[in-house]
Amino acid sequence: xxISIDRRQFLMGSTALLAAAAAGVGPAMSQETRMRLIFWGGxxxxxxxYGVTDLYTKANPGTTFDGxxxxxxxxxxxxxxxxxxxxxxxxxxxxxxxxxxxxxxGAIAPLDEFVGNGLNLDDFDKxxxxxxxxxxxxxxxxxxxxxxxxxxxxxAFEEAGIxxxxxxxxxxDLPALAEQWKSKNKRAGMALWSDYSGGEPGLDNxxxxxxxxxxxxxxxxxxxxxxxxxxFQMWADLRAAGCLVSPDDQALDATDAIxxxxxxxxxxxxxxxxxxxLIAFQAVNQDTLTMINYPRAKPGSGGGxxxxxxxxxxxxAGSKQLPEGAKFIDFFIRDPEAGKILGVERGIPCxxxxxxxxxxxxxxxxxxxxxxxxxxxxxxxPLPPSPPAAAGEVGVAFKTKSQEVAFxxxxxxxxxPAFFQQATEILARAAG
Amino acid sequence: MxxxxxxSFWSQLxxxxxxxxLFLLPWFLGFFGLTLGPMISSLYLSFTNFDLLTAxxxxxxxxxxxIFTSDPKFSASMRVTLFFVxxxxxxxxxxxxxxxxxxNRGMKxxxxxxxxxxxxxxxxxxVAIAVLWRQLFAGDGVVNDALAIFGIKGPAWISxxxxxxxxxxxxxxxxxxxxxxxxxAGLRQIxxxxxxxxxxxxxxxxxxxxxxxxPLLTPVVFFNFIIQTIEAFKSFTPAFIISGGTGNPINxxxxxxxxxxxxxxxxxxMGYASALAWIxxxxxxxxxxxxxxxxxxWVHYDD
Numbered sequence: 001x002x003i004s005i006d007r008r009q010f011l012m013g014s015t016a017l018l019a020a021a022a023a024g025v026g027p028a029m030s031q032e033t034r035m036r037l038i039f040w041g042g043x044x045x046x047x048x049x050y051g052v053t054d055l056y057t058k059a060n061p062g063t064t065f066d067g068x069x070x071x072x073x074x075x076x077x078x079x080x081x082x083x084x085x086x087x088x089x090x091x092x093x094x095x096x097x098x099x100x101x102x103x104x105x106g107a108i109a110p111l112d113e114f115v116g117n118g119l120n121l122d123d124f125d126k127x128x129x130x131x132x133x134x135x136x137x138x139x140x141x142x143x144x145x146x147x148x149x150x151x152x153x154x155x156a157f158e159e160a161g162i163x164x165x166x167x168x169x170x171x172x173d174l175p176a177l178a179e180q181w182k183s184k185n186k187r188a189g190m191a192l193w194s195d196y197s198g199g200e201p202g203l204d205n206x207x208x209x210x211x212x213x214x215x216x217x218x219x220x221x222x223x224x225x226x227x228x229x230x231x232f233q234m235w236a237d238l239r240a241a242g243c244l245v246s247p248d249d250q251a252l253d254a255t256d257a258i259x260x261x262x263x264x265x266x267x268x269x270x271x272x273x274x275x276x277x278l279i280a281f282q283a284v285n286q287d288t289l290t291m292i293n294y295p296r297a298k299p300g301s302g303g304g305x306x307x308x309x310x311x312x313x314x315x316x317a318g319s320k321q322l323p324e325g326a327k328f329i330d331f332f333i334r335d336p337e338a339g340k341i342l343g344v345e346r347g348i349p350c351x352x353x354x355x356x357x358x359x360x361x362x363x364x365x366x367x368x369x370x371x372x373x374x375x376x377x378x379x380x381x382p383l384p385p386s387p388p389a390a391a392g393e394v395g396v397a398f399k400t401k402s403q404e405v406a407f408x409x410x411x412x413x414x415x416x417p418a419f420f421q422q423a424t425e426i427l428a429r430a431a432g
Numbered sequence: 433m434x435x436x437x438x439x440s441f442w443s444q445l446x447x448x449x450x451x452x453x454l455f456l457l458p459w460f461l462g463f464f465g466l467t468l469g470p471m472i473s474s475l476y477l478s479f480t481n482f483d484l485l486t487a488x489x490x491x492x493x494x495x496x497x498x499i500f501t502s503d504p505k506f507s508a509s510m511r512v513t514l515f516f517v518x519x520x521x522x523x524x525x526x527x528x529x530x531x532x533x534x535x536n537r538g539m540k541x542x543x544x545x546x547x548x549x550x551x552x553x554x555x556x557x558x559v560a561i562a563v564l565w566r567q568l569f570a571g572d573g574v575v576n577d578a579l580a581i582f583g584i585k586g587p588a589w590i591s592x593x594x595x596x597x598x599x600x601x602x603x604x605x606x607x608x609x610x611x612x613x614x615x616x617a618g619l620r621q622i623x624x625x626x627x628x629x630x631x632x633x634x635x636x637x638x639x640x641x642x643x644x645x646x647p648l649l650t651p652v653v654f655f656n657f658i659i660q661t662i663e664a665f666k667s668f669t670p671a672f673i674i675s676g677g678t679g680n681p682i683n684x685x686x687x688x689x690x691x692x693x694x695x696x697x698x699x700x701x702m703g704y705a706s707a708l709a710w711i712x713x714x715x716x717x718x719x720x721x722x723x724x725x726x727x728x729x730w731v732h733y734d735d
Binding site for chain 2: 073077081083084101107247248249250252254255257260390396399400403407409
């Protein structure tokens, strides 16, 4: 038996060794404040963000940052895992879609006690401030206002000698424009329009123009089966009229990653996106890009767009340095120099002073984004309530259903009720 | 040390197999230190609702009931995975055996060829290869450029639901290196005098293959078959990369593992995903046991 015991002892001994080794890796004790910061985005956003943390460290010696950034899809599993492990970062970039969930579960801290006490919001846009509230308490500070927008390849339109659609353009105008495009377009393999029949923001915008929300305030579907049938039918007609890229091409854009959008792949001179993304799109496109609004559902209809808080900064509820975190957010949203580094990459700054400080320093693309969000006019409607937790899953099902229609496996008449039932079940399951 | 006087069952086991256990030690460390704990907790979690942010909530067998009674994506993803297993495994093994037979004819530079053919397996299920594959098979990728030379207009392989899964099958076949190496070793074990005797009796090469090579190779075929089937059931990375994690177009590449991943990390249903994982384990286990039971009818162990 002794050998068997030896083996067990050996196992235990080596486990202890491993544990000791792991413990030794931890940081040495030090007096300085280390803040952990996590956000989603690409390299361009990371460069700007770290520019600001460096600036903050310079102004506040002793405070340093451990930053981490991921792609949007990878961000949420990571953040949820860290939160579940009681290891959530101090400063957390938060999305409108998730803020209610995180706030209700006590994973992020209310910020009200810091307002006027480290966090100055005197000249902060009211609608953007309200967007960060859950149950009357402030849980997130908007880092910029943005709106859905269509990114347009200006060069391709100029080469064809066709005018870029103006703000009154509606879906009904697409077939006529497509006829022009077919005879004048100079780019091989470029169709006029992306197939956005599976794009949830597109549906949301279209429904709002027809006076319905995508989701009601209590997290139910705001649309009917007939609405969806009509939506799919509209796109089927556009497809039949030769306005759209092929379903095969559209399916290349599986995740809305900028590199695989129709505009970046050269399949269409436009792509549905968000206003703050113009900068990121321009970074990977050779042609000059500009921006227009989503089409009108019918001539003269409006109110589909809204000024959305593009993203927030929230503080992890478990953070041991909440006041320092609030101070950093204050610096991030108000400091003029920080604003110049950040530009409008996260959307239009919400502090009036910072917005005015950066206005003269903007490059043409950023100026377009600023003007766009500032001049939405009759296109603008109220901010909808934060979507239910299962909205992401509904969006996935919507995209798959749109492909069934586009590839001819299901008719719009069948797809409408089928999707409505799917959405209802998904929402009920998440709520139950 | 009373071992020599009255050896217990355990010490006998140990003294006979000490060397084996020593070699197994790294695996034991990994299994007990890293794998066992998560396995037990995943079994527990499979009977709960768990969204990571709030504590797990015990729901009994509800997850399993839903999977088997009212989850269309479970059956859809299981179909995709079974299709992949049924087509990729035999094709891959046939391809690996074919190349091994070619390489076994004592050609010059064999080590080089062996290394070159093995290379894709080394790169294995890596992200880089899947990304490369995505580029090759895109609508305007290299594959269609090559087809265009012959006047064939190829479809959009990865983004058309009729072809996307086949693209993944081809990717899997291309990674035939590791079964090939094992086949090659197996072929070397077959005594040459058997072929000599068969030739003298006038047996054709074809007949020799069916009557000598294949029967004597069945233990190796069996081993490769089991390993590759388990691998195919577990396959995840290529589908994840090529479909951007969505399993689209139209869920045509929604592998079972990809569905499991979505449930866990896109929709945060850790309990449900754990139940899916245990069902996969059961299916693979059942399949392996079945293979072992039937092996006596077709695997020849030549003592």
